[in-house]
Amino acid sequence: MTDKIRIIGMLAACLLMITGCSSSASYSAGGLKVIMTCGFAEDEVLRIEDLSCSMQELKVYLINMREEYQAGLGEKIWTIGDGDESLSxxxxxxxxxxxxxxxxxxxxxxxxxxxxxxxxxxxxxxAAEAYYESLTEEDITAMAGVSEDVIYEMFLENALASKLYEYTIRDINPEVSDDEARTITVLQIMRYTTGADGVSLSDSEVDHIRKDMESVKKQIEEGADFESFVADMNEAPEGTISFGKGEVDKALEDAAFNLSTGEVSDVIRTGDGLVLLKCVTTFNREETEANKVRIALQRKSEAFSEEYDAFAGGLACDLNEELWNSVRVEDGSVEELSDFFDVFNTYFGED
Known part of the structure; x- marks a missing residue:
């Protein structure tokens, strides 16, 4: 397989926000209907067609994902709230x-x-044997008493999902031209045309800013240092930015990609404000190569999502509300847990 991907980590396109749902209600997420219902086996969390997920399987995934978060942010992150919803x-x-x-x-x-x-x-x-042998008794208990057979089935399903992904994108051309991926680097002097309260400035206030910016450009043309104005006037978080086509405001993109190295733009009106640019380089090789990778991955993702979404739209997922509501991210402490996804890539990925 050419792409080392974590199938369980491909979450953004189908993130479910279903906490607080009532019994027997149905919800649509990513084209797939999720239904809170009853009539499950004792440890069955969900069922899609003839496939189901047990509490053991869910716990393996959940604890592995939790450990990744904690490794970078610490164990106290689960107490942090975001509005009415916690990170947990x-x-x-x-x-x-x-x-x-x-x-x-x-x-x-x-x-x-x-x-x-x-x-x-x-x-x-x-993979199942290697992963299961790495687990301690405490790990197994935290994973609701998971067995090696369950781990084996999980690796089979992830391998099949990965093979499907590769099959679906098999005809996608991975080649991206320099022109398509070209990334440039510019210095910017940005003046915002909205206040701190989010209210747009008046026309007269915007005109005043424009006159200031035009005065700055004239001084630069007469020999003043662009960088000094960046330090004194720029209101954007960064003074130097690199971007490719389709990544910034269209007016900013058009102006930037028409500049030669060292050239300064006219005053540009964007959705955020007024900008002056100075081209540092018309072709940032390192950023362009990275952008090629991003574009190729985006092509593959879009091709896969089109087929996946069409298929998922005809399915319904039955969720065991009582069992699901009993699951807590914080439950089941583990020590130096082997990473399920690393083991998967060891046996199924290619360098």
Whole structure:
């Protein structure tokens, strides 16, 4: 497989915000209907068609995602609120969204006749054995008593989901030209045309700012240092910015990409304010190469999402409300947990 991807981490496109839902209600998320209902097996959290997710499986994903967050931000992050919703609730919903995505991808793989070969099945066995042997008794308890068989099925599903992704994007051209990905670097002097309260300035106030900016340009043309005005006048967070096509205000993009190295623009009106630019370089090789990677990944993501969304729109997910509501991100402390996704990439990824 050419892309080392974390299927469970592909969450943004289908993030579910379903906390606080009442029983037997239905909700649409990413084209897939989520229904709070009853009639499940004892530890069954959700069901999509003939696929289900147990509490053990959910806990493996949830604890692995939790440990990643804690590694960078510390254990106290779960007490931080954001409006009426905590980070804990958002992570919990993101995990559920990822599980649903994997299950849906497995169903779509079946529809397309995609299967794992003997080598891939053997890799799933080896990955499951390696991961399960790395778990302590405390880890297993935290994961609701997960068994090696459950871990094995999880690796199989992630492998099939990954294979589906590669199959779907097989005809996408990964080549991106220098012109398409070209990234330039400019210095900017930005003056905002909205106040701190978000209210737009009056026409006379904007005209006053424009006259100041035009005066600055005249001084620069007469030999004044552009950089000194950046330090004294720029209201944007950064004085030096790099960007490609389609990443900034169209008026700013058009002006910037028509500049030669060292050239200063006219005063530009954008949605945020008035700007003067000085071109540092018309072609930033390092940023352009990075932009090629971003564009190629975006192409693949869009191609996959188109097929995935069309398929998911015809499915419904039954969620065990009582069991789901009992899940807490903070439950189940672990020490130096092996990363499920790292193990997956060890056995299924390519360098």
């Amino acid at each position: 609730a958002r992570l919990k919903d993101a995990c559920l969204s990822g599980v649903i995505r994997v299950k849906t991808m497995v169903l779509l793989a079946r529809k397309n006749g995609i299967e794992l070969d003997d080598r891939e099945i053997g890799a799933a066995h080896s």
